[in-house]
Amino acid sequence: MVEPIYEQGIIGNSSMLAVIGGRGELRYLFYPTKSFPQNVHSSLPGVYRRGWFSWLTDWGNVRQRYVAPGVLETIFKEGDASVKVTDFVLHSSNVLVRRFEFSIPGDFNFIYYTSPQLWETHTADAAYFDERNGAIVVYKRGVVMVVAGDRIPGGYQVGQLGATSDAFADAYDGELGMNKLSIYEGFRGVNFALMWRLRDEEALNLYIILDSNEESALRELSKVKSMDCCILSHGVAEHWGNWLSKVKLSNVLNVDMVRQSAYVIKMLQDQGGAIMAAPTIWPDYRYCWPRDAAYSVMALDVLGYHEEAARFIHWAIKSQGENGAFFQRYYAEPGLKAPSWSFQIDETASVVLATYVHFKLTLDRQFLKDAWTMVRRAAEYLVSNVTSEGFTTPTVGPWEEHLGVHTYTNASVYAALSSASYLAGEIGDRGKAVEWGKYASLVRATTLNSAGMGSSSLR
Numbered sequence: 001m002v003e004p005i006y007e008q009g010i011i012g013n014s015s016m017l018a019v020i021g022g023r024g025e026l027r028y029l030f031y032p033t034k035s036f037p038q039n040v041h042s043s044l045p046g047v048y049r050r051g052w053f054s055w056l057t058d059w060g061n062v063r064q065r066y067v068a069p070g071v072l073e074t075i076f077k078e079g080d081a082s083v084k085v086t087d088f089v090l091h092s093s094n095v096l097v098r099r100f101e102f103s104i105p106g107d108f109n110f111i112y113y114t115s116p117q118l119w120e121t122h123t124a125d126a127a128y129f130d131e132r133n134g135a136i137v138v139y140k141r142g143v144v145m146v147v148a149g150d151r152i153p154g155g156y157q158v159g160q161l162g163a164t165s166d167a168f169a170d171a172y173d174g175e176l177g178m179n180k181l182s183i184y185e186g187f188r189g190v191n192f193a194l195m196w197r198l199r200d201e202e203a204l205n206l207y208i209i210l211d212s213n214e215e216s217a218l219r220e221l222s223k224v225k226s227m228d229c230c231i232l233s234h235g236v237a238e239h240w241g242n243w244l245s246k247v248k249l250s251n252v253l254n255v256d257m258v259r260q261s262a263y264v265i266k267m268l269q270d271q272g273g274a275i276m277a278a279p280t281i282w283p284d285y286r287y288c289w290p291r292d293a294a295y296s297v298m299a300l301d302v303l304g305y306h307e308e309a310a311r312f313i314h315w316a317i318k319s320q321g322e323n324g325a326f327f328q329r330y331y332a333e334p335g336l337k338a339p340s341w342s343f344q345i346d347e348t349a350s351v352v353l354a355t356y357v358h359f360k361l362t363l364d365r366q367f368l369k370d371a372w373t374m375v376r377r378a379a380e381y382l383v384s385n386v387t388s389e390g391f392t393t394p395t396v397g398p399w400e401e402h403l404g405v406h407t408y409t410n411a412s413v414y415a416a417l418s419s420a421s422y423l424a425g426e427i428g429d430r431g432k433a434v435e436w437g438k439y440a441s442l443v444r445a446t447t448l449n450s451a452g453m454g455s456s457s458l459r
Helices: 167-173 214-225 229-244 255-268 290-303 306-319 346-362 365-384 407-427 430-452
Strands: 008-012 017-021 026-030 040-049 052-055 061-068 071-078 081-089 095-103 107-116 126-130 135-140 143-149 155-160 181-183 190-199 203-211
Touching (some): 008 071, 008 081, 017 081, 026 040, 040 167, 052 167, 061 229, 071 229, 107 143, 107 167, 126 190, 135 190, 135 214, 143 214, 155 167, 167 190, 181 190, 203 214, 229 255, 255 290, 290 306, 346 407, 365 407, 365 430, 407 430
Parallel strands (some): 155 181
Antiparallel strands (some): 008 017, 040 052, 040 107, 061 071, 071 081, 081 095, 095 203, 107 190, 126 135, 135 143, 143 203, 155 190
């Protein structure tokens, strides 16, 4: 069976990343890093009207777009009803705002459902309804989730998945059971729902807050509820608009595409510097491949985002193995290895190349001093994996499919050793500059000769 590919939009800040699915559901919510943990199992809105309940994600017409930098809009339509949802994450605090604007004739009940999954498991979840704030509070091992609207709800349910208290099942009659507290029990995780009685042309702001402390999360809720939602969204758009205005472009066919790509890379960069491949659990790509991240930051560097590039390279300095190599992939935390299945020498080579590109663009000599030990160790590792004929040690290629000596891998090692040779000259190590330059020339000549002759030694 081929898994379907879904559209999705991403919004976030330095430590929170929210993924809104193409049908308007909150698909993923990463915090406190952008690789781990992912804290929701499911989270979606529904409407009860005229004796019938439906999830907005099931409505027939759903469209989604970015209306401003960092601000995502999803419009649901079904018959005579439509709902516009504006999603954004505050750049200065870990608050996801979901603003719902309703065009639904008559009276209706709006229900927002969530199955939390703090630390990526239902085990040991606990949740309760806070009457004073009209909020659901979920907590476990130093992660707290608070979910509330801009007004006290007319109903709530805190229950267990698959039990008689299940909030998902409870939503279908448009009313909620008013159970105030639930904890994980056996195999049953916690879930919850909030309900508001609304009328046509009303709007409701929903806040999802993640924090390490319950009291500070509730203080943040009080603060954000006191602020105008439109002003908040304009502030987010202005923040990311200013960031995108720094893009240096010339002779570009599609400026919007370049800027949106830069925004996506920025969203995928954790505050520690690592860049995640993709914010997904299925398939599981929420890891940092040093090679992929290196190419991403080279693009940012060329666009003028030198701070982001330097942050990644400083992350790489902390992540490098004792033998000078970089592992296949990592979690966001420096040096924390992620599950891997192969050996790829180009992971190390790409980081050296990115270091060279950053120095050439910035001429930051303090940066070079900081990165030099990493470059030297990486270059020595690469040299140890080059044969006397100029071939690299057999590895799987960039697509991780076949073991062998690959043209691309050889080319990446050539680029890295050429870069290391140049940086050695800049740092004043003439001996290493010459040595690594010779190895680079050998790899280059072997690669070109073998490729040109159709040698079976290269894939």
